[in-house]
Amino acid sequence: MNYQNSLAFAIEQDELDSLKRFRDRFLIPKHKGEDAIYLCGNSLGLQPKSAAQYIADQMANWQNLAVEGWFQGSDSWLEYHKPLTRSIANIVGASENEVAVMNSLTVNLHLLMISFYKPDSKRFKIIMEGGAFPSDQYAMESQVKFHGLDPKDAIIEIFPREGEVTLRTEDILNCINEHGDELALVMFSGINYYTGQFFDLPAIAKAAHDAGAYAGFDLAHAAGNVPLKLHEWGADFACWCSYKYMNSGPGGISGIFVHEKHFTDKAMNRLAGWWGYRADRRFLMTPGFDPAVGAEGWQVSTSPIILLALFKASMAIFDTVGDIDILRKKSVALTGYLEFLTGEINKDRGDNVFNIITPANEADRGCQLSIVCSRNAKKIFNYLAENGVIGDWREPDVIRLSPVPLYNSFQDVYHTAKHLANAIEAVK
Known part of the structure; x- marks a missing residue:
């Protein structure tokens, strides 16, 4: 132009x-x-005009149906998340069964780390970008300590070259290759919150896999902002918030991606809750966790309907745009x-x-x-x-x-x- x-x-x-x-x-x-001229959607997206009505509809369901709202009405709460799953799958480039809308971002990151960070005496290191958002840094530090490791030994941060402010993809890939034998996980932001750099996620995922490690991404600043193809790129997992470019309100609902190649791995650790139990048998209340097939098997707690309603208001706008x-x-x-x-x-x-x-x-x-x-x-x-x-x-x-x-x-x-x-x- x-x-x-x-x-x-x-x-x-x-x-x-x-x-x-x-x-x-x-x-x-x-x-x-x-x-006002609002140029802060990278921190908090604007409120859709429809959001109040979406909340009012669910307040009315609560008032009129009470507990039966889980099962009755045109948008029963048990199925309320289904159209949201379709919407977010389109945004992050995944199949519907690879995504789930749940929790908040750092909670989801910790839940996914339980599954995808499995250090042993040989492979225990995590590579991440230097200057990542502090929450990611704290999450990595605490996960490493949880396994009895020292963050100074286990976490490798990649910083820009002297005199530069953004990372070169070649330096990221070289670092992954250099530490490949000791590497358990490559954990990168999709877009760095400070510089706004959009990383080469497919190249990073491939390098991680070539080194024998998992590849995970925090897409807080990428989801709803840039086109993503998580399934095609082979990312093992990802998580994001929805209150920035997806306009779901302060502290809005988060979401996760788990690649379908992991669905049949029965040995994969996870922290379980009843909402992650297979839906067709959830209300039988039987002992022994039998997870839902797909990303929904990582769910823990009952869906927060009011937060989902806010997200649904925004997703209706994205669905209208279409692509x-x-x-x-x-x-x-x-x-x-x-x-x-x-x-x-x-x-x-x-x-x-x-x-x-x-x-x-x-x-x-x-x-x-x-x-x-x-x-x-x-x-x-x-x-x-x-x-x-x-x-x-x-x-x-x-x-x-x-x-x-x-x-x-x-x-x-x-x-x-x-x-x-x-x-x-x-x-x-």
């Missing part, structure tokens, strides 16, 4: 946008009586436009005030751009907030901005760039 630094260009692109109608399906925060690739096309254009306009600010000033550390290659990033401010960083961030631009701050000097294709526009991006430019002078 040949970008132009003009409001007329932004308006024209918005008029041509086939997804523009979806913006009206979300509640946008207000700033001084007008819609994540449609969202991806607009995402690439919006993010590219923000990148272009940020470069124009530097060019106009002859000064690199803003340095984007997210990869320039569109295939290596999602919606998010992480922008380092060379001076007055926090003041510039505050200036944006004071002028109705809601982004995300990361110490010491990074502003994360994420134009989400479901509800952001080219005009949002254009006006954000104008505020960035104005902030340079305003905060001296």
Whole structure:
């Protein structure tokens, strides 16, 4: 796309946008009586207007049916998760029986680690990216300690080369090969929360398997953001949250993927609960855990219907769009436009005030751009907030901005760039 630094260009692109109608399906925060420019979907997605009705419907079922709501009504609670399974399978590139909607992200990560991190005297090491989201770091540390190991010996973190801010795929693969004989698990984010780098997940999964290790992914910043093909890529397991790009509300329901090649492994450890028991015999209440076939066999506790209702409201929107690739096309254009306009600010000033550390290659990033401010960083961030631009701050000097294709526009991006430019002078 040949970008132009003009409001007329932004308006024209918005008029041509086939997804523009979806913006009206979300509640946008207000700033001084007008819609704020919300570029923080990488942290918390906006509320679908339909969410309140989805919750109200289940509150009515609870009121009118009470316990019979599990079995009666057009969307009985026992089957309530089924359409959600179909929706999320399309988003992460899996078959329906390979995914389950359940729990919260780090809980799911721990449950999956019980199955897929099985250290022994030879293979006990975990490779992960340096600077992963702290929750992942804590999870790996505690899992290693749970097995009586020292994190300093068992966890290998890969950091960028000196003078660089993102990881090279070749360095990741070389590290996996180097430690292959001792490697039990490669555990990577899909997209790094800080830099916005989208890792080469199929290459990482293949390298892990070639080394004799499992490959697992935390897709918190990737699910609903970029196209994923977990089954095709051969990932062993993955988990994600749904409150960022999938708009399920703060602390919303999570989900898991387990590749079908593991379904017949009777020796695989798992922490069991009755909701993971095979559905056709669950209410017989017999002793001895007989898991459901598929990812649902990793479920533990009864489905939280209100959280599922919030997620269902958002999934109805994704289902209407029909294909994540449609969202991806607009995402690439919006993010590219923000990148272009940020470069124009530097060019106009002859000064690199803003340095984007997210990869320039569109295939290596999602919606998010992480922008380092060379001076007055926090003041510039505050200036944006004071002028109705809601982004995300990361110490010491990074502003994360994420134009989400479901509800952001080219005009949002254009006006954000104008505020960035104005902030340079305003905060001296």
